[in-house]
């Protein structure tokens with residue numbers, strides 16, 4: 001789950017009567033591809049040692065949609081000189097704090 005830019009844009013639109021001006025940027029996670037290879041962390045070396053060549057080939061060429069940009073390869077971002085840049089930074093910090101709380105409450109430590 002990525003930081004909810006859409007919610008922020010709605011919030012700004014309600015506050016100011018207009019959504020914030022944004023620019024499209026290439027997704028930094030998948031470099032604009034929209035996909036990521038494999039399933040990192042899903043298999044151990046021991047699992048892999050038991051695979052056939054075909055299994056490994058399938059694994060190596062498998063792609064999944066990028067979770068950061070939802071497979072689009074691009075993201076909306078506020079330009080550096082946006083009047084809302086500060087509000088967005090605060091929004092991100094609050095979301096990060098919320099997530100940390102949820103993680104603590106769920107008992108997971110990752």
Ligand SMILES: [Zn+2]
Nearest residue numbers: 027030066069
């Ligand atoms: Zn991406």
